Amino acid sequence: MLVEHIVVKEVTKRFPGTLALDKVSFTVYRGEIHALLGENGAGKSTLVKILYGIYTPDEGEVYINGKKLVITSPRDAVAHGIVLVSQTPTLINDLTIVENIILSLRHYNLFTRTRRVYSEVYSVLESLGLGIDPNTEVYKLTYTQKQMIEIARALLLKAKVLLLDEATSYLPLTEKKKLFDFLKKYVKKGNSVILITHKLPEALEISDRITVLRKGKVVGTVEKKKADITVIRRMMFGDTEFAPEAIKQRESIGNGVTLFIENLWVKGELGEYMVRNVTLSVRKGEILGIAGITGSGQIELFEAIMGLRKVERGIIKIDGVDTTNKDTGFIRSLGVGYIPDNPLEHGLSIDHTLAENIALCPKYSSFIIDWHAIRQDADRLVREYGIVTPSINTPIKLLSGGNLMKMLISRELEYATKLLVAYNPTRGLDEYTANKVRRNIKEKKAKEGLSVIFASEDLDEIFELSDTIAVMNSGRIVGVFDKYRATRDRVEELMVM
Amino acid sequence: MASISLVVVKRVKPLPSWVAPLLSFTLGIAVATVLLWIVTLGRTDPIVVLASIGRALAMPQLLLKNFALLTIVGIGLLVSFKASVFNIGGEGQFYFAIIAATWIALFSGVGAIAIINKVLMLVVGVLLAGFWALIAALPRGFLGIDEVPVTLLMNYIAYYIVDYLVFNPWREPKYKYPRTPTIPEESWFIRIPGTTGTIELILLTVVVMAGIWYLMNNTRLGLAINVMGSNPNVLRVVGINPSLIVVSSLVISGMIVGIAGVSYLAGEAHLITIPAEACTPMLGYTGILVAWLSMLRIAYVPVAAYIVSALINAGINIQIAGAGKASVVDVFIGTILLIYSISVIFTEYSVKIIVKR
Ligand SMILES: Nc1ncnc2c1ncn2[C@@H]1O[C@H](COP(=O)(O)OP(=O)(O)OP(=O)(O)O)[C@@H](O)[C@H]1O
Ligand SMILES: [Mg+2]
Numbered sequence: 001m002l003v004e005h006i007v008v009k010e011v012t013k014r015f016p017g018t019l020a021l022d023k024v025s026f027t028v029y030r031g032e033i034h035a036l037l038g039e040n041g042a043g044k045s046t047l048v049k050i051l052y053g054i055y056t057p058d059e060g061e062v063y064i065n066g067k068k069l070v071i072t073s074p075r076d077a078v079a080h081g082i083v084l085v086s087q088t089p090t091l092i093n094d095l096t097i098v099e100n101i102i103l104s105l106r107h108y109n110l111f112t113r114t115r116r117v118y119s120e121v122y123s124v125l126e127s128l129g130l131g132i133d134p135n136t137e138v139y140k141l142t143y144t145q146k147q148m149i150e151i152a153r154a155l156l157l158k159a160k161v162l163l164l165d166e167a168t169s170y171l172p173l174t175e176k177k178k179l180f181d182f183l184k185k186y187v188k189k190g191n192s193v194i195l196i197t198h199k200l201p202e203a204l205e206i207s208d209r210i211t212v213l214r215k216g217k218v219v220g221t222v223e224k225k226k227a228d229i230t231v232i233r234r235m236m237f238g239d240t241e242f243a244p245e246a247i248k249q250r251e252s253i254g255n256g257v258t259l260f261i262e263n264l265w266v267k268g269e270l271g272e273y274m275v276r277n278v279t280l281s282v283r284k285g286e287i288l289g290i291a292g293i294t295g296s297g298q299i300e301l302f303e304a305i306m307g308l309r310k311v312e313r314g315i316i317k318i319d320g321v322d323t324t325n326k327d328t329g330f331i332r333s334l335g336v337g338y339i340p341d342n343p344l345e346h347g348l349s350i351d352h353t354l355a356e357n358i359a360l361c362p363k364y365s366s367f368i369i370d371w372h373a374i375r376q377d378a379d380r381l382v383r384e385y386g387i388v389t390p391s392i393n394t395p396i397k398l399l400s401g402g403n404l405m406k407m408l409i410s411r412e413l414e415y416a417t418k419l420l421v422a423y424n425p426t427r428g429l430d431e432y433t434a435n436k437v438r439r440n441i442k443e444k445k446a447k448e449g450l451s452v453i454f455a456s457e458d459l460d461e462i463f464e465l466s467d468t469i470a471v472m473n474s475g476r477i478v479g480v481f482d483k484y485r486a487t488r489d490r491v492e493e494l495m496v497m
Numbered sequence: 498m499a500s501i502s503l504v505v506v507k508r509v510k511p512l513p514s515w516v517a518p519l520l521s522f523t524l525g526i527a528v529a530t531v532l533l534w535i536v537t538l539g540r541t542d543p544i545v546v547l548a549s550i551g552r553a554l555a556m557p558q559l560l561l562k563n564f565a566l567l568t569i570v571g572i573g574l575l576v577s578f579k580a581s582v583f584n585i586g587g588e589g590q591f592y593f594a595i596i597a598a599t600w601i602a603l604f605s606g607v608g609a610i611a612i613i614n615k616v617l618m619l620v621v622g623v624l625l626a627g628f629w630a631l632i633a634a635l636p637r638g639f640l641g642i643d644e645v646p647v648t649l650l651m652n653y654i655a656y657y658i659v660d661y662l663v664f665n666p667w668r669e670p671k672y673k674y675p676r677t678p679t680i681p682e683e684s685w686f687i688r689i690p691g692t693t694g695t696i697e698l699i700l701l702t703v704v705v706m707a708g709i710w711y712l713m714n715n716t717r718l719g720l721a722i723n724v725m726g727s728n729p730n731v732l733r734v735v736g737i738n739p740s741l742i743v744v745s746s747l748v749i750s751g752m753i754v755g756i757a758g759v760s761y762l763a764g765e766a767h768l769i770t771i772p773a774e775a776c777t778p779m780l781g782y783t784g785i786l787v788a789w790l791s792m793l794r795i796a797y798v799p800v801a802a803y804i805v806s807a808l809i810n811a812g813i814n815i816q817i818a819g820a821g822k823a824s825v826v827d828v829f830i831g832t833i834l835l836i837y838s839i840s841v842i843f844t845e846y847s848v849k850i851i852v853k854r
Contacts, residue, residue, distance in 0.1 A: 308733060329736035338734060346734045351727040352720075360720055360735050369715050 004066065005030040005192045006051070006161060011060030013046055015398065017390025020046040022216040023060070028161070033183060033193045035203035038213035039236055039430040040402025041388035044196045045087055047213070048163040051194075052084035053077040064161075081160030085153075085167040087196075087401040087428065088344055089146035093139040097121060100138060101153050124152045129178040140269045143342045144170045144294045144457060151179065162186070162193045166401065166428060169197055170457045172293045173492075180206050198402075198430050200229050212236055237432050253467060254284035256319075258419055258451035259305070264314035266297075266304045273312070274300040276475035282419070282451045282468075287441070289466030290455040291491050297475035298455035299341045302421050305453070306338050307331045319418055333362065337416025339408060341423045347408045350397035354378055354389060354407055357396060363415050381410040386433065401428045409437055413444065422454040426461060438465050459488065471495055512844035518790050520840050522804065525833030526550065532832065533825055541815070541825065549814035553807040561694030562765060563780075563806035564799070565702040566757045570784030571791060571798040572709050573753030578788055579713070580725040580746035586633060586648025587781025589655035590751040592773060593629040594622035594758030596659060599667070599769055602680035602762075611683040615697065615763065618684065622759035623752045629655065630751025631744070638743040652781065659773040669768075676770040686764035695764035701756055709753065710795050722746045754781065783809075786834045789841075805830065 006028040013021040021043045028034045036044050049055045051062065053071040061068055064080055071077050077084070091100045098118050121134040130148055138146065147167045154162055162183075168176060183193055183206065197203050203210060210227055212219040212235040219235045259282040268274030274297040282288045290298050303309035305316055307328040316324045323331050332338070340346040348357050355378045359365045364377055378392040385406045389399055396404055405428045413420065420441070426434035442465070444450045455472075456462050462469055469486045471479040471494040479494045526547075533541045553560065570587055577584035584590075598618035607613050633651055636642040669678040686695035713719035721742045724731055729739045757780060762769070770776045783805060790801035812826030 306734070327736075327738070328733060329738065332736035340734060345728070346730050349724045349728045349731045352724060356720055356723075359717065360724060360731070360737070362717075362736060365717055367717055369717060369720065371715070 003030040004028075005032075005064070006194075007063040008047070008051075009061045009063070011047070011050060011057045011062070013043075013050065013055060013057055015390075017394070019216050021050075021057070024213070024216070024218050025060075026211045026218060026221060028192050028194060029209075030190050030192060031187050032208040033187055033195060033206055035207035035210045036194055036196045036213065037198075037200070037203055037210060037232065037236055038219075040406065040428075040433060041215075041400040042213040042236075043216045044213055045165055045400060048084055048165055048194060048196065049086075051077065051082055051161075051163060054084075078157055078159075081158070082163065083154040083157050083159035083161070084163040085147065085150045085165060087165040087167075089143065089150055091138045091146055091149060094137065096135050096137050097132070097149055098134045100149070101134075101156060104153060104157065120156060121152065124155055125149075127178075127182065128152055129175045142294050142299060144172075147171075148175065160191050162191065163196075164193065165196045166198065168195065168202070169199060170294075170424065170427065172457065173459075174496075176202075198428070198434070200232055200431065204229060204232070214238070233431070236430070252285040252446040252449070254449060256284040257281050257317075258284050258286075258319055259453060260315070260317040261305070262315045264301070264304065264316065265312040266300045266309055267312055268297075268300050274475050275304065278314070278472075278475070278477050280453075280470060280477060280480075282453050284451055285445050285449040287445055287452040287454070287465055287467045289462040289469050290453070290472050291459060291462045291469055291495055292455065292472035293495055294457055296472045296495075298472055299423060300475075301472075302338075302340075302423055302453075302455070305331075305421055306336070329362070332415075335415075335417035335419065337412035337414075337420045337422075339412050339420075339422040339425050343405060343408050343427075347412075348396060348404065350404070351395055353394060354382070354387070354392045354396055354399075357407065358411055361411060361415060364411075381407070381414065385410045385436070402430060402433065405429055406433060406437075413437075413440060416444075416450060417448070418451065420450060420452045420454070422452065424456050424458070425454055425465075426456075426458075434461075441465065459491065462491075463488070473497055514792055514844070516844050517837055517841040518792060518801075521790070521833050521837035525836045526829060528836070529829045529832040533828060545818050546811075546815060546825075549818060550808065550811040552814055553810035554804070556810070557803075558692040560803070560806040560810050561689070561692045562698065563693070563809050564802050565694055565698045566761060566778075566780055567784055567787050567802035567806055568702050568799050569705050569757040569760070570754050570780050571787035571802055572705055572795065573750050573757070574784050574788040575750075575791065575793055575795065575798060576709060576713070576722065576753065577746045577750035578726075578793055580722045580743060582634075582637065582725075582743055582747050582750075583645050584630070584633075584648055584747055584750045584754075585645055585782075585785065586630065586651050586751070587754045587784050588652040588777060588779070589648070589781070590626040590629050590754040591758040591761070591781045592655045592659050592777070594626040594755030595762045595769060596662065597621040597625035597755075598759045598762050599677060599680065602684040603667070603678060614681075614684045615686075618759050618763060619701075619756065623755040626755025626758060627748045627752040630748050630754075634744040634747035634751075637747065638740040644747065653774070656773040656777070659769060660771045663769050663771045663773075667769075675772075677768045679768045680762070684763055685767060686760065688764075695760070698760045698764050701760055705753055705756060706795065706799075712749075713795065718742070718745060754784070757784075783830060786830055786837075789834070789837055 004027055008024060008026050011021055011024045024047060038044050046055065050057055053073045053076045056072055098121055101121055102117055118134050125132060125134065128148060132145065151167055168179060171179060187193055195207060204224060204227060207224055209221055209223050210232060211221040261278060261280045264275055264278040265273055266275035278301060292298055300309055304311050307326050311325050318334050321334065344350055355374050358378050359369045359374045365374060375392060382392060387406045388403050396407060409425060426437050429437060441452060445452060466483050469481045469483055469491060470477050471491055473495060530543045530546050534543050574584055574587060601618045601621055602614060607617060633644050633647045637644040663677055664675060667677045669676055686697040688695050721732055721737050725739060725742045732739045732742060787798060787801045787805050791797035808826050808829050815825055816822055
């Protein structure tokens with residue numbers, strides 16, 4: 001028998017210049033995993049933030065267990081058993097995992113022993129398949145690991161309704177499987193899950209029903225049994241044509257070496273070697289994809305290339321110029337674009353506007369900023385990548401997660417003339433935009449000879465985008481394959497070896 | 498073994514930014530008035546105090562000088578605060594500019610040629626003030642040494658250097674008072690009749706406001722200073738050296754404060770009296786209040802400066818009315834700043850407690 005757990009009725013939410021939700025109604029039944037899908041900026045995060053009390057609706061009502069509720073703060077929401085794992089991690093960097101969790105848990109109080117919490121946290125992390133010591137400081141974790149910690153925190157909060165805003169997208173396969181098994185058991189106990197994701201196959205695999213949002217409106221809700229991926233795509237994107245896949249990749253690779261790395265050793269945040277004796281080269285017009293589970297040294301490798309982390313031993317050359325331990329400004333001036341691991345912390349200043357974030361980059365502006373020219377650049381990027389924003393003078397923290405990422409990618413891709421260094425280049429993008437970004441990258445490499453080194457926690461993306469695939473494991477390159485010779489099984493095997 | 502730690506957590510929904518300034522002005526004046534009434538056992542009549550403040554607010558011509566000086570200092574400090582660099586050294590930079598300007602006016606030999614002298618006083622004053630700020634800026638920028646104690650201590654060093662100079666080589670020869678000779682009248686800024694201000698001071702205020710507005714809004718340095726304050730990591734990644742931005746913001750800050758120093762000498766004091774630590778108009782410190790109350794927005798600096806300079810004049814009114822000393826205004830300024838600092842923290846953050854055992 002179906003029991004209504006959460007009912008959202010005619011909810012409308014306006015932001016200055018945006019109608020984020022337009023009379024949205026939908027129902028989550030007790031015991032179901034309900035997927036919430038939609039393109040970037042559709043209003044998914046806004047909807048779950050309303051349920052979590054971060055925003056209050058302008059119009060409309062929310063019922064929990066048949067009772068009308070006005071949720072005005074996350075504290076309220078947690079008291080009603082609703083917990084959000086947000087798109088961007090909210091943990092405090094200087095504290096350890098345990099300390100962070102104590103902070104947010106109400107049933108722990110001043111007199112709770114850290115040691116008791118430690119063991120509870122440990123066992124939840126264990127059940128999620130996470131081998132991280134709960135006493136680790138949060139700043140040492142990767143973006144993906146932080147999201148996993150947030151999931152653990154929500155579970156410890158004894159959530160009855162779990163709102164997962166793109167928190168599962170980048171979990172490594174084994175962890176994801178564990179989490180999904182866990183969620184299935186979890187909803188059997190009468191709990192519910194709202195899952196936001198851009199990975200349609202994932203939504204189809206795990207959810208019971210799917211609701212699609214488009215431009216703030218509900219397009220429809222379908223049962224998983226009756227859904228198929230093309231129908232869902234159509235609901236999400238309408239008749240938008242997906243980019244054809246027509247670029248001949250191989251032919252564009254030249255002979256010159258753009259990025260040359262030899263016997264590289266780089267230390268990580270904890271002072272131990274994260275990059276061990278890595279030798280790699282990327283030719284002109286070549287895309288090198290690095291496959292590897294989170295924390296295999298990809299981030300440290302990229303930071304070293306960008307001059308953001310000290311090279312202990314070894315050489316890095318870009319287009320023949322020795323850039324080992326050189327200043328980041330110098331390295332970027334060679335025409336190197338960069339998409340970092342945590343875009344909101346390292347890539348963009350979210351308090352500033354889209355135009356300002358562009359003007360900050362040396363290539364777009366000289367000492368005196370020509371705002372007229374910047375506006376033209378900004379408008380072009382907005383148009384080209386379909387960035388949804390009220391204006392280019394809106395602080396970008398008001399953009400949706402995917403639109404923020406579009407902003408960063410468009411700026412960096414345009415900035416890069418020689419080399420693009422990218423970590424999870426399509427994180428948070430909807431299928432259509434992710435496709436488009438991959439196509440733009442390929443186009444730029446084919447037409448302008450751009451070289452690319454990227455890492456992705458998504459193997460599909462590695463296979464889709466790379467000319468050459470390198471597998472990284474515990475700081476070492478354990479295999480390099482031509483794309484057409486590599487098999488998924490072999491790559492996965494090397495990743496976890 | 499138990500240890501307690503306080504953790505400050507950023508609010509998911511910050512309170513609106515005008516809450517803090519409004520609250521601190523109203524509550525600050527109320528609390529300070531009551532406080533004075535209690536401490537003086539009823540001798541400072543709250544009505545007289547409030548009336549004095551009201552009267553001061555209504556007489557702009559009398560607060561022109563302090564208003565303009567505080568606007569300049571406030572703008573100067575704002576440049577460093579924007580980068581999250583806390584220049585508490587306004588006093589030292591102010592006095593270093595005065596040292597330079599005094600030397601030009603008295604000993605350089607150009608003292609009698611008004612225009613050259615004034616320009617030179619400004620240029621050399623600004624440069625020396627910037628140099629004084631640079632001494633604190635370099636260790637902050639490149640070694641990460643906290644600028645707050647450094648700039649604060651350097652204020653006292655500056656006072657003592659002034660005291661030494663004036664007590665020894667620069668002492669006025671006639672009566673041997675602890676002060677310098679008056680600078681030549683040709684080097685004085687020109688008083689606007691009926692007011693406390695001078696023409697040059699008003700011009701400089703306008704130029705400083707326009708110049709800093711331009712710097713902050715139309716140059717990459719200004720943008721980088723802004724970004725430095727909210728996310729220095731981004732600068733590094735984009736390829737801008739955060740150390741250079743820190744140094745620039747503190748040096749520019751000091752230079753602007755130096756303009757106020759020169760204006761104070763040429764428009765108001767006309768000589769240096771010692772001990773500096775007792776004779777200072779304290780604008781370097783009061784300017785901190787002005788900068789904070791403006792919420793670090795250039796357009797609001799004059800507003801904050803107006804209110805604060807009215808409070809300073811109110812102190813004088815209170816003294817005239819016989820209800821207390823002019824220094825009661827320090828109680829007001831201190832209370833407002835205290836309430837402001839507290840409320841600003843609570844608009845953005847809430848505090849939680851963790852006990853570890
Ligand atoms: N606080 C805010 N102020 C102004 N506009 C906002 C705010 N939050 C969201 N918006 C706008 O509302 C719209 C919906 O945003 P939302 O974050 O819900 O999208 P989303 O579906 O989660 O997209 P994504 O897949 O990119 O995360 C966007 O156009 C966004 O710019
Ligand atoms: Mg979102």
